[in-house]
Amino acid sequence: MPDDLDPSRPDEASRESELLERVVQLETALRSRPAIEQAKGMIMVVHRCDDEQAFRVLIAVSQSCNRKLREVAAEIVTALPVDKPLPPDIAVAFDNEVRRLQAGERRALGS
Incomplete structure (x- = not known):
C-alpha cells in the first residue's frame, strides 16, 4: 500500500497541528520553570x-488543589516574600504536605 493511502499515517494538517500544540506546551513549560524553581527554593529555605x-510538596499541593503546578508555584512566589496569605x-x-514532610523527618531521625 502506498504511504499516502495508509490510514494509520496522519495527514499533514493533523501533524502540523500536533507540532504547534507541542511548541505551545514547551513554551509554557519554559515560562513557568523560573516560578517553580523559586517556589522550591522558598520551600527549601523555610x-x-x-x-x-x-x-514533592509542590506536586502534592497541585494535585490536592486540582491546580496546575505552575499556578501553585506562582501563588507561593507571590505570597511568601511579602507574608501575604495563600x-x-x-x-x-x-500545611498538610509540610506536616507530612516534617513527620517523615521525625520518623527518619527516630530510626
Missing part, C-alpha cells in the same frame, strides 16, 4: 528540606 522534597485551598494543602 522548611529546611532538600530540592526533591520541596518539589489562597485557602493552597494554604490547607500546603
Whole structure:
C-alpha cells in the first residue's frame, strides 16, 4: 500500500497541528520553570528540606488543589516574600504536605 493511502499515517494538517500544540506546551513549560524553581527554593529555605522534597510538596499541593503546578508555584512566589496569605485551598494543602514532610523527618531521625 502506498504511504499516502495508509490510514494509520496522519495527514499533514493533523501533524502540523500536533507540532504547534507541542511548541505551545514547551513554551509554557519554559515560562513557568523560573516560578517553580523559586517556589522550591522558598520551600527549601523555610522548611529546611532538600530540592526533591520541596518539589514533592509542590506536586502534592497541585494535585490536592486540582491546580496546575505552575499556578501553585506562582501563588507561593507571590505570597511568601511579602507574608501575604495563600489562597485557602493552597494554604490547607500546603500545611498538610509540610506536616507530612516534617513527620517523615521525625520518623527518619527516630530510626
